[in-house]
Amino acid sequence: MPVLPLLASMLLGSLHFFRIIDGEADEAISASVSIVAQSLSTLLVLGLLIADLSGISANNPVYGNWLSIGQLSIDFSLRSSGFNLSLAALFSLLLLIVTRFSVNYLHREAGFHRFFFILNLFAAAMLLLVLSGNAVFTFFGWEVAGVCSYWLIAYAYDRPTAAHNATRAFVTNRVGDGGFILGIVLALLWQETADWQIINSAAADLDRGDATLLALCFALAAFAKSAQIPFTPWLARAMEGPTPSSAVFYGGVMIHAGVFLIIQLQDLFTQAPIAMLLLALTGGLTAVYSYWVGLSQTDIKSAQVFATSGQLGLMFLECGLGFWTLAAGHLAAHAVVRCYLLLTAPSIMHATHAQPIKPVPARLANCRWAFMVSLQRGWLEAIIDWLLVKPIQKLGRDMRNIDELIIDPALGVPGPAIRAISSLAHWEEQKMGANLDSEEDSFARGSGLAGKLTQWTAALMGWFEFHFILRGIGRNSIRLGRRLGRKANRFEQLLLSPRYLVLFVLITLMVALGYAA
Secondary structure, eight states, X not given: OOHHHHHHHHHHHHHHHTTXXXXXXXXXXXXXXXXXXXXXXXXXXXXXXXXXXXXXXXXXXXXXXXXXXXXXXXXXXXXXXXXXXXXXXXXXXXXXXXXXXXXXXXXXXXTXXXXXXHHHHHXXXXXXXXXXXXXXXXXXXXXXXXXHHHHHHTTTTTSHHHHHHHHHHHHHHXXXXXXXXXXXXXXXXXXSOOBHHHHHHTGGGSOHHHHHHHHHHHHHHHHHHTTOTTSTHHHHHGGGSOHHHHHIIIIISGGGHHHHHHHHTHHXXXXXXXXXXXXXXXXXXXHHHHHHHHTTOOSHHHHHHHHHHHHHHHHHHHHHTTOHXXXXXXXXXXXXXXXXXXXXXXXXXXXXXXXXXXXXXXXXXXXXXHHHHHHTGGGHHHHHIIIIIHHHHHHHHHHHHHIIIIIHHHHOOHHHHHHHHHHHHHHHHHHHHHHHHSSSOTTOOOOHHHHHHHHHHXXXXXXXXXXXXXXXXXXXXXXXXXXXXXXHHXXXXXXXXXXXXXXXXXXXXXXXXXXXX
């Protein structure tokens, strides 16, 4: 089921990369390939769902072994029953609807073929995420879906705002990925498996503290992916992409991945009351925050964004209170409704433009400080920047200054070394030139056939060394060294940028927690 949209994505990407399909004339090819792949995948999922409801489907078939180390074995298996299969069927239908909607919506867009390449890749990633039988392949789908999200937020990549919003959303979600990776590592250490069923069934055998730490790792991943406090601001930035991608990513499918992860680990969270309490508190706080901020939004996408995060907060609250079935039904219903509302957002604006604008509620308008907090979205993103981003940026500048002012002088700056190499090459060039200008090369002399062959070979090698090695080094070493130096400086500045520093800090924390565990 994930393979069909993956093959469609690879086909479209290859054809567009080699300019076999390009422009408006070939739009029908991309549209047809995408619709056929999505339709066949949806039919397969629905057929398997009917077989499961009829009681004739196999239980979690294994398609191969991915890794075996001692007693540790990670198989590639897909869930073929239960909540996973039902959600995969729903997501497949929504992806097919959005694919068909996008054909007309993106007609004559410059990035038409690129959009359908990403959309098919995203469909494969989400089906793998939902149907995978173990945490490793779920994480593969989780990451690929995040990359597709980045590409579609930055769909208009020539606009600085789009690129900036895509980067902010991408980096924010990577914080949650750190929790996911740590959760996989802890499961492999403590339970020697990444299989979801075994993780749940063996949760009762874990110590209360171990179960709580494992649950909190996956909860962090879910909070970031489903835009819960303090990660909520990235969802508003994600609306930068086209309407179809907003509908399928942040209305119907990907935004619910965090809630799906929590529901899938129901047995684990039941063994961790502290994690359950955190789910309830975070979900409730996000619901209140989103409702409050949503009252003062003036555009339809922003209103939909905070309505989405508010509903997701209620789902986390339901999970934290133990209403797992209610949360699963809430997820499915909200995915359908929100996807529909975002797809119809442009027509809603046309249908309601002549109607009077609904005023801000009187209770909010009369309370100036509450209205200001709502209008400024609680300054949540500014607070996160003040607490995390700016200190890390200052730390990066301090590290660079220490490197330039202390470490480089102690080890020796690269400039004199390059000049010394250049001077040596120049000296060798002059020496070789003088030898070649002489009537006879004194390097090799001989008589007879063997001697003459040796002399000619030495002369040929000397000519080759002079023209292709020493001359090239002598003339180009300074420029080459400068280019390499500039590239090294750019690479160093890239590593010192906030997003990579945050990643390094998170990796350090994960390693420390792993050793502590």
